[in-house]
Amino acid sequence: MSQQPTAEFLDSALEVARQAARAAAEIINAYYRGQFEVITKADASPVTRADVESEQAIRKVLLAAYPDHAIYGEEEGHHGSGDWLWLVDPIDGTKSFVRGYPMFSTQIALMHRGELVLGVSSAPAVGELAWARKGGGAYLDGVPIRVEAAQPLEISAISFGNLKTLAAAPGWQTLAGFVRRASRTRGYGDYYHYHLLARGGIDLVIESDVNILDIAALAVIVREAGGVFSDLDGAELSLATTTVLAGNADLHAEARSAFAGWRGATP
Incomplete structure (x- = not known):
């Protein structure tokens, strides 16, 4: 039987996603502002060992917890099928990463039958972590956050x-x-x-x-x-x-x- 997007399941999946983001952060921070090779992909965007290794670390954590889930990653593409799809960009902002300024992040989201149900956004260079799951509110470094009230x-x-x-x-x-x-x-x-x-x-x-x-x-x-x-x-x-x-x-x-x-x- 397929897992259902209950609050309990999403809370558990959110913790797994945070673990995956932390695993990626260790790798990314070890490379940041260091010496590494930059390869230009077919679409003219850059990729580094940090991109590849951090996505591998994320996939390892996610698949250990949810081996039947599909994953669509920036570096390794789309693998698997079913109701659940993880969306992963290990370093969103690789150009920033390469040039040594901290406007980059790790993005991990979970989609259930086409609906986005949780997300983790990790900015390892500045130590900032945001997360949310459907119906559970949004948090930045553990503190609840809200958009500003409407104004002109x-x-x-x-x-x-x-x-x-x-x-x-x-x-x-x-x-x-x-x-x-x-x-x-x-x-x-x-x-x-x-x-x-x-x-x-x-x-x-x-x-x-x-x-x-x-x-x-x-x-x-x-x-x-x-x-x-x-x-x-x-x-x-x-x-x-x-x-x-x-x-x-x-x-x-x-x-x-x-x-x-x-x-x-x-x-």
């Missing part, structure tokens, strides 16, 4: 990540309007602006070029902190998701309406 865009802070696709689309002018109206704009990127959003440090995050492995765990954390997390079209996340719109409910709704049709007409 004019007194809100927006952070942007990768925007290459949006920059080439009609929605770029919509973004310009948000920039003009917002109180503050930042470009924290990677895991950091999602941690800030979940703990009430900023109010809206917009990205147009991501991979589901980059954001799956962060989506669970933001949602359990009281935020709304979708793609730029307002759609639910899937393995094919490449954009993000995340924030408190009011700002998310305003932005979702403003960005409707942001790509323009399809040729």
Whole structure:
């Protein structure tokens, strides 16, 4: 019989995911700012031994606890099938890791029949760990966190990540309007602006070029902190998701309406 996503099961799986993140952190921190070879993958992104070895460590922990679960990892791909799928990016932000600044993280999420049900986001270089499971609230270093209460865009802070696709689309002018109206704009990127959003440090995050492995765990954390997390079209996340719109409910709704049709007409 297939396991069910009960609170008890998810609490147990969350602890396993935290153990996996800690195992990865030991490897990553041993390499960070040291000497290591950097290989360029087919998509022009870098990969190091730290990426490969930390994903192997994560897979070892997860499969020891759940040998029947499938895993989709950034470095070793998708293995297994069934109702449960672990999504793993051992070092999200490898370019930052390679260049010696701490804007990188380990992302581990669990999906049940297409629904994201738990996530762990570990930033080993700064010792920051966030986690959440469906219905259990969100935590940063063991402390409960919540998104900031709704407030007008004019007194809100927006952070942007990768925007290459949006920059080439009609929605770029919509973004310009948000920039003009917002109180503050930042470009924290990677895991950091999602941690800030979940703990009430900023109010809206917009990205147009991501991979589901980059954001799956962060989506669970933001949602359990009281935020709304979708793609730029307002759609639910899937393995094919490449954009993000995340924030408190009011700002998310305003932005979702403003960005409707942001790509323009399809040729």
